[in-house]
Amino acid sequence: MVLRGDRVTLAHGGGGRAMRDLIEEVFTDSFEPASMEDQARLEAAALAEPGARLAFTTDSFVVSPVEFPGGDIGSLAINGTVNDLAVGGATPLWLSAAFIIEEGTEIALLRRVVATMKAEADRAGVKIVTGDTKVVGRGAADTLFVTTSGVGVIPPGRDLAATRIAPGDVAIVNGVLGDHGACILAARGDLALTSDLQSDCAGLGHLMEAVLAAAPGAKAARDCTRGGLASALNEMAEAAGVGIEIDEAVLPLRAEVKGTCEILGLDPLYLANEGRLVVFVPEDQAEAALAAMRAVDTGAGATIIGWAIAEPAGLVTMRTLFGGTRIVDMLVGEQLPRIC
Amino acid sequence: MVLRGDRVTLAHGGGGRAMRDLIEEVFTDSFEPASMEDQARLEAAALAEPGARLAFTTDSFVVSPVEFPGGDIGSLAINGTVNDLAVGGATPLWLSAAFIIEEGTEIALLRRVVATMKAEADRAGVKIVTGDTKVVGRGAADTLFVTTSGVGVIPPGRDLAATRIAPGDVAIVNGVLGDHGACILAARGDLALTSDLQSDCAGLGHLMEAVLAAAPGAKAARDCTRGGLASALNEMAEAAGVGIEIDEAVLPLRAEVKGTCEILGLDPLYLANEGRLVVFVPEDQAEAALAAMRAVDTGAGATIIGWAIAEPAGLVTMRTLFGGTRIVDMLVGEQLPRIC
Known part of the structure; x- marks a missing residue:
């Protein structure tokens, strides 16, 4: 010393x-x-x-x-x-x-x-x-x-790429969304929010190995960090030239994160995560992938949230709770600086 | 756009x-x-x-x-x-x-x-x-x-490591020392120095390839960045458990760099370089290494500056212009912040 x-x-x-x-x-x-x-x-x-x-x-x-x-x-x-x-x-x-x-x-x-x-x-x-x-x-x-x-x-023969996503492929996330972003907001203390939220920060290597073992046809995966799930999906839709449709009713969100977002006028789809990914797998391997993810601690909350569709190519859309559809655009500016 | x-x-x-x-x-x-x-x-x-x-x-x-x-x-x-x-x-x-x-x-x-x-x-x-x-x-x-x-x-079979330096090995630098450090000092402008000095910043990959082709027995090399030549030599002496003796009379230094150092009370041996290295080669390969370095643009000023000796182990010493010997210690504190 x-x-x-x-x-x-x-x-x-x-x-x-x-x-x-x-x-x-x-x-x-x-x-x-x-x-x-x-x-x-x-x-x-x-x-x-x-x-x-x-x-x-x-x-x-x-x-x-x-x-x-x-x-x-x-x-x-x-x-x-x-x-x-x-x-x-x-x-x-x-x-x-x-x-x-x-x-x-x-x-x-x-x-x-x-x-x-x-x-x-x-x-x-x-x-x-x-x-x-x-x-x-x-x-x-x-x-x-x-x-x-x-x-x-x-490894030889493994080829994940957003360009490989095709209509019919199923999108799975590994757990609730937005905890990291909401946690950092609360931790800054300048919003007069108190919260029990913890960052979701976690390594996802073991989870990816489990997915790839159970669903060897998996097409592509992205971690949903800065810009959140919405940005990851937009990049993938654009790269693959497919549409991606997600279902608001099944999106895994804590009530606390939703509440924080409502108060602050934020959209949880754009909140940063540091232990969440979205993976696209062929429809016939979706159940196997889901089961394999749920067997890993970082995938306990795995949920099918949507699928790739042919049209509108390059766009992400969401079926809303009210039965409509809205476009989930790419974030234009900055939602939260220095989130990661 | x-x-x-x-x-x-x-x-x-x-x-x-x-x-x-x-x-x-x-x-x-x-x-x-x-x-x-x-x-x-x-x-x-x-x-x-x-x-x-x-x-x-x-x-x-x-x-x-x-x-x-x-x-x-x-x-x-x-x-x-x-x-x-x-x-x-x-x-x-x-x-x-x-x-x-x-x-x-x-x-x-x-x-x-x-x-x-x-x-x-x-x-x-x-x-x-x-x-x-x-x-x-x-x-x-x-x-x-x-x-x-x-x-x-x-490549297979290539093993450069400071621990391999042995007494008798010759130390070569590829050009004048301290230009980068002196240039940054002048560029900060708050020392009321004007100077034509340019940073020595350069890539040394081609130079190293030339050295290793000409002197396949080369033992180890270090780039002389933060802390300068003195710090690089000290690290090498300590790692190899040898002494290193350098000769002040042959050290390649511009008069302008020497002058800047004298005015500011700095030691050019500690000035940062961004395109200078010191390499140790067996004595019988020193001339070949030197010639090969001088044939590369970044090695035009290559000079033998010293050699490894058995004692005092772990120390760097310098034969001074006045015929004495002094210890060139490792820099203790900070000579120049944000030099690289």
Whole structure:
């Protein structure tokens, strides 16, 4: 224990001994990389299989507040990147983590975030193998930003792509929608809302494996993060050139999330989730996929919410509770800044 | 051209149509990823070779100012990550790029940075295959932070590691030291310095390939970024359990950089470089390595600066111009914040 003081200083970003102390005590003692070289060197046996492909993704996380009920920026950073790999059909293997830290940030906060990251990585079966820290002066960043990148392997023959969705395919989500967005809103405290809501933040790798085992014909999946279910469905409808129709009566929504949205004039279809995905499977595999999802903890609330249709191509529509149909457009502006 | 206005707004980070317009017009039109899925899917033929290893690295860039003589945050972000891969013996292949943008940042600035990134990626022979953008409110970040991660392939049988350095091995740098650090200092303008200095920012993949072809017994290499040559050598001495002795008389330094350091009380050995590396090769391969480096544009100024010695183990020492010897310690605090 050589780390002095309880807050990060500019010296911790300078490339010298103070930085090394911070990295060793806070980061590598927890993440335990195989070496202290600046780049991870990884045996790529799974990639050597003929036809295997490498999946590669990145996300920056800027959520405010950094900690919230059900998670923190670290759980978002691990699960967000794990989920990006998983919905592409990849088995997540290795993650990098880069930290931009505001001078004055509590080292205890960093330690908590890093502990969360380690726990979530273990749960997802991935290793954090390389990283970076930068420190910026007070006011040049807001506490802590984390950028993770992920590498995974797509097994030979597996091909999930939104372009493959065809009319008749069934859309399944793995649980109630909007908890993360509503939880962050409440956690900001400036809305005078009190709430027991927790973020839905979770890794979905195991769930995707279960879906793909039960429904090998699965066409495509998306995690419903920024922009919510509505944005994910719009992207998929546009990519596939199909319509997507969902049924308001069956959408899994907590009364509490609905209530929060009504008060604030928000639409829960656009609320961010960090542990929810939508997957399209052929109709004859829908029941098998649903059963397999429900057998996994992150899929306990799995629900069929709609299906792909031929027309209107590229549009998402919803059968409303009142028997009508309305267009669920892509979000135009910003519903909630810094939700992830 | 659907992008309205000339500055980034919070709506550009919201996950909806405004974000997609920004991403398409500014980022993907330039980087041209193979698909718009959220994860790149890459044919990994080079990784299928028996014994090949995957190299994986990440860095966040927070340099201030964002643009400076000889480069911008984009050239640092590409070359910094390319160089991390190259000094590990990897052939750089694929990069990710994640942007944290302050509300109000000029879209024209973003376009310039992205154009630099594309040009540097092309020069290095790498593809930017996936990315992310987040927008934070005014004052929550300073203009623009960029995090890149890189994936490369280490060919079978290639093993560069600081632990392999042994007494007698020769240390070579590829050119004058400290230009980047001195250039950023001058560019900040608050030191009343004027200067013609340009950043040395450059990709070193081709240079490393030349070294490894000419000196297949090369032991280890490090890029001399934050903390400068002194920090790189200290890390290597400690990892290898050898001493490293350098010779002040032969250190390649511009008079202008020396002068800036004298005025400001800085030590050029600790100044950051973004296109400089130090490589250790067996003594009998040193001349071949030197000649090969000088034949590459980024190695024109290659110079032998020292050698590994048995004692004092773990320490870096310098023969001074006055005939004495002094310890070149690891930087303790912060010499210059936000240098990269």
